[in-house]
Amino acid sequence: xxxxxxxxxxxxxxxxxxxxxxxxxxxxxxxxxxxxxxxxxxxxxxxxxxxxxxxxxxxxxxxxxxxxxxxxxxxxxxxxxxxxxxxxxxxxxxxxxxxxxxxxxxxxxxxxxxxxxxxxxxxxxxxxxxxxxxxxxxxxxxxxxxxxxxxxxxxxxxxxxxxxxxxxxxxxxxxxxxxxxxxxxxxxxxxxxxxxxxxxxxxxxxxxxxxxxxxxxxxxxxxxxxxxxxxxxxxxxxxxxxxxxxxxxxxxxxxxxxxxxxxxxxx
Amino acid sequence: xxxxxxxxxxxxxxxxxxxxxxxxxxxxxxxxxxxxxxxxxxxxxxxxxxxxxxxxxxxxxxxxxxxxxxxxxxxxxxxxxxxxxxxxxxxxxxxxxxxxxxxxxxxxxxxxxxxxxxxxxxxxxxxxxxxxxxxxxxxxxxxxxxxxxxxxxxxxxxxxxxxxxxxxxxxxxxxxxxxxxxxxxxxxxxxxxxxxxxxxxxxxxxxxxxxxxxxxxxxxxxxxxxxxxxxxxxxxxxxxxxxxxxxx
Ligand code: HEM
Ligand code: HEM
Ligand code: SF4
Ligand code: SF4
Ligand code: SF4
Numbered sequence: 001x002x003x004x005x006x007x008x009x010x011x012x013x014x015x016x017x018x019x020x021x022x023x024x025x026x027x028x029x030x031x032x033x034x035x036x037x038x039x040x041x042x043x044x045x046x047x048x049x050x051x052x053x054x055x056x057x058x059x060x061x062x063x064x065x066x067x068x069x070x071x072x073x074x075x076x077x078x079x080x081x082x083x084x085x086x087x088x089x090x091x092x093x094x095x096x097x098x099x100x101x102x103x104x105x106x107x108x109x110x111x112x113x114x115x116x117x118x119x120x121x122x123x124x125x126x127x128x129x130x131x132x133x134x135x136x137x138x139x140x141x142x143x144x145x146x147x148x149x150x151x152x153x154x155x156x157x158x159x160x161x162x163x164x165x166x167x168x169x170x171x172x173x174x175x176x177x178x179x180x181x182x183x184x185x186x187x188x189x190x191x192x193x194x195x196x197x198x199x200x201x202x203x204x205x206x207x208x209x210x211x212x213x214x215x216x217x218x219x220x221x222x223x224x225x226x227x228x229x230x231x232x233x234x235x236x237x238x239x240x241x242x243x244x245x246x247x248x249x250x251x252x253x254x255x256x257x258x259x260x261x262x263x264x265x266x267x
Numbered sequence: 268x269x270x271x272x273x274x275x276x277x278x279x280x281x282x283x284x285x286x287x288x289x290x291x292x293x294x295x296x297x298x299x300x301x302x303x304x305x306x307x308x309x310x311x312x313x314x315x316x317x318x319x320x321x322x323x324x325x326x327x328x329x330x331x332x333x334x335x336x337x338x339x340x341x342x343x344x345x346x347x348x349x350x351x352x353x354x355x356x357x358x359x360x361x362x363x364x365x366x367x368x369x370x371x372x373x374x375x376x377x378x379x380x381x382x383x384x385x386x387x388x389x390x391x392x393x394x395x396x397x398x399x400x401x402x403x404x405x406x407x408x409x410x411x412x413x414x415x416x417x418x419x420x421x422x423x424x425x426x427x428x429x430x431x432x433x434x435x436x437x438x439x440x441x442x443x444x445x446x447x448x449x450x451x452x453x454x455x456x457x458x459x460x461x462x463x464x465x466x467x468x469x470x471x472x473x474x475x476x477x478x479x480x481x482x483x484x485x486x487x488x489x490x491x492x493x494x495x496x497x498x499x500x501x502x503x504x505x506x507x508x509x510x511x512x513x514x515x
Contacts, residue, residue, distance in 0.1 A: 085390075088309040089324065108324045109420055110309065115427045124420075129325075220425075224432035230441050233310065239443040242378075243450035250380030250456045251268060 001015055003098035003163035006150055007170060008072045009201040010209065011185075013157035015040070015070045021143035023052050023074075026137065026148035046074065048125030051134040052149060053254050055210045061161060063181070069202075071209040072149070072158070075100060075121045075134040076189065077197035082217045083113035085225050091131070098163065098197035099136035107131050118193060118215040136197070163197065166216055170201050177203060184208075193217070272459040279472040281487050283464030288352055291345030292465055296449075298338035299406070303442060305331040310435060337415055342406070359390045360399055366481075367393030377457060387480035398448050405441035408433055 020043075024031070029049045034042060043053045052074035061067045076101045084092035091106035092113070102122065102192065110130040113122040127131045137147035145151070146160040159166060170187045177185035188200035193215050200211070207213050284292070305327040308318045310336040322328035340447040346353055370393030373383045386391075391399060412430035453462045458478070464470040475483040484490045 088373065089313050092413065109326060110328075110416075115424055115431075116307055120424070218427040218428050220432055224435065226440075227433045228435045229310070229312075232436060235439055235443045236446065239446040246379050246450070247454055253380035253382075254456055 003197055004136075004161065005098065005163040005166050005197050005199055006136065006147055007159045007161075007166045007199040007201065009157045009170075009173065010070055010163060011173075011201060011203050012155050013054070013070045014071065014155055015056060015068075016154070017028045017054050018152045018154065019072060020050070020052055020054065022152035022184065023134070024050070026140070027051060027135070042093070046123055046133070048123045048127075048132050050123075051075070051132070052252070057208060057210050059208045061204075061205070065210065067204065069204060069209045071200065071202070072145045073119075073188065073209060073210070074149075075136070076119055076193075076197075077134075077136055078193050079197060080193060080217075082116040082118060082221060086112040086116040086221060094134075095138055095142075097141065099138045099141070100197075101135060102131055102133055102140055104128070104130045105133070116218065116221045118212065118217060163199070166199055170199055173201050177201070183233040191252075269456075270454055271462060272456065274463050281472050281475050281483070282468055283461070283470045283475070285349070285352060286468065287345060287349045289465055289468060291341055291349065291449070294341040295338050295406075297344075298334040298341065299441075299445070301334035302331055302338065302409075303438070305334070306438060309439070309451060311514070322500035329375070332417060335417075338406075356391075356399065360396050362389050363393070363396050367389055367396055370394060378451075378455070380456070383483055388478065388482070390479060390482035390486075392479065394451075398444055402441050402444045402448070405437040405444070408437035409441065412437065 032047050032049045040056045043050055047052055050224045053074050055071040057069040059069055077098055081100045089106045089108055091103045093101050095101060107130045110126050113131060120146040122133045123130045140147060150160040167190060174185045174187055182203040186202050186205045187203055188206050189196035189198050202209055285403055305321055308327050309312050318324050318327050321330045366411040369386050371388045373385055376383050415422045415426055415430040447496045460470055467487050
């Protein structure tokens with residue numbers, strides 16, 4: 001099955017945050033009330049009860065004074081998902097259409113995934129001691145519906161559909177943005193981390209939207225998963241095996257020198 | 268076939284470890300092994316049958332954490348109340364010298380049961396000196412990284428990401444050492460007698476003379492009366508030069 005993706009267009013989004021509400025509503029998540037900081041950014045990050053937020057970036061721009069750059073932030077459903085690699089319980093799976101799904105029944109709350117994710121998306125839900133994150137509304141999509149956030153988005157900044165078709169559409173859109181006063185307009189998500197099952201049309205470079213420019217899986221996480229986990233552990237059976245061999249050979253050799261019974265070893 | 272060397276109370280014995288040292292050692296052994304088996308469940312990526320022994324994954328997680336706390340408390344306890352013993356131990360490690368190097372070279376042969384002539388050793392032989400440095404250091408790393416993994420939100424995220432491979436590497440190296448160490452300190456015919464030193468506190472006098480000649484002579488033998496050079500009541504670093512008078 002083709003990859004089904006949610007495309008977000010920052011040039012259309014009005015930051016009404018209806019997607020945040022629709023997500024809460026569909027996933028039956030309680031409100032997560034944060035202290036008022038004197039700005040529009042009500043939530044600085046996703047949390048165990050908040051799968052998506054709209055980032056509000058105020059950025060100086062030589063051409064048009066100040067840009068107010070919005071970016072809807074949630075799980076990126078990476079094709080090569082770091083969360084999936086580190087999870088010792090195999091709680092993460094990929095749907096055949098590209099969503100990264102987390103199974104709370106398997107999760108033990110170790111939070112390895114939180115720190116491995118290049119976007120820091122999976123968050124610990126303290127009341128259950130489990131991780132929670134955006135599901136790409138897999139429960140809706142398998143029933144033929146679009147995700148709740150995409151369905152609710154009034155101006156049409158969120159579009160759900162076939163990834164390849166959306167990439168075609170995004171290319172056209174970025175071309176026209178570039179020709180109309182946004183020379184740095186770009187698409188985010190086609191090649192980042194080997195491809196994200198989430199696309200962004202940005203009116204400027206990703207750093208102006210609070211997104212990592214060239215996201216990479218952390219070196220320490222790669223070292224841990226690619227070297228330590230699969231190979232280093234073999235030293236333990238080697239040590240056990242050597243001890244077992246010694247158990248036998250010491251006794252065989254002690255039998256040979258019957259004059260000097262079990263007490264082998266050095267003189 | 269014989270497993271442990273027989274405990275003989277019909278032969279002269281000498282004290283090797285105090286009650287406090289033995290209590291701490293077996294305490295951290297039990298808690299270390301509990302941490303190891305509960306930790307391996309995750310290291311091996313979800314071993315369900317092993318998890319079931321500890322009441323499932325959450326049960327195992329709590330056994331890991333409670334054992335970790337108990338191990339930390341025991342080591343802290345041994346360190347504080349046996350502080351002088353720890354210093355004596357460290358001073359013995361600082362006596363690492365030529366005889367210890369020779370021991371380490373010959374050790375693989377002795378390990379598999381070949382008869383070798385090992386030079387006289389101090390309280391801890393070359394191998395034990397190595398073990399005394401590597402294993403406690405790895406346990407120290409396990410503790411630091413373990414608490415970071417337990418309470419990640421109190422530490423910078425980059426520390427948490429370093430803690431994961433650190434915890435695993437320290438687990439592997441300490442477990443490798445403990446496998447060999449546990450075997451040498453019990454079923455190995457040559458050094459197995461040391462088990463009774465750790466279990467009952469004493470070892471056979473003739474075994475002590477053979478295996479730890481320097482220690483034996485300085486503590487119980489011909490040099491026992493001689494006051495060793497001390498600073499603050501502790502023996503000072505001095506490379507052992509001549510063979511004690513009546514060691515063979
Ligand atoms: C103060 C001591 C220790 C603390 C605080 C500690 C804490 C932790 C924590 C929080 C985890 C994450 C897994 C979970 O949430 O259940 C963990 C995993 C683990 N621990 Fe420990 N631990 C300690 C000592 C040890 C020791 C002594 C060993 C074994 C020799 C050990 C071996 C492991 C292993 C193998 C894992 C799994 C790592 C993986 O998933 O690759 N730990 N530990
Ligand atoms: C598995 C079962 C174990 C057995 C049978 C065992 C046995 C012993 C014995 C007999 C000694 C005294 C050696 C001597 O006479 O000098 C000893 C010392 C020691 N043990 Fe263990 N032990 C075990 C587990 C552990 C564990 C899990 C640790 C730490 C993680 C540990 C750390 C030490 C250290 C640091 C020493 C002092 C240095 C040395 O003699 O190597 N042991 N042990
Ligand atoms: S964004 Fe993070 S949580 Fe989502 S799939 Fe990628 S690695 Fe996993
Ligand atoms: S917290 Fe849950 S989902 Fe994340 S790595 Fe641990 S077991 Fe897997
Ligand atoms: S796809 Fe579903 S779960 Fe993800 S942000 Fe949108 S509404 Fe929330």
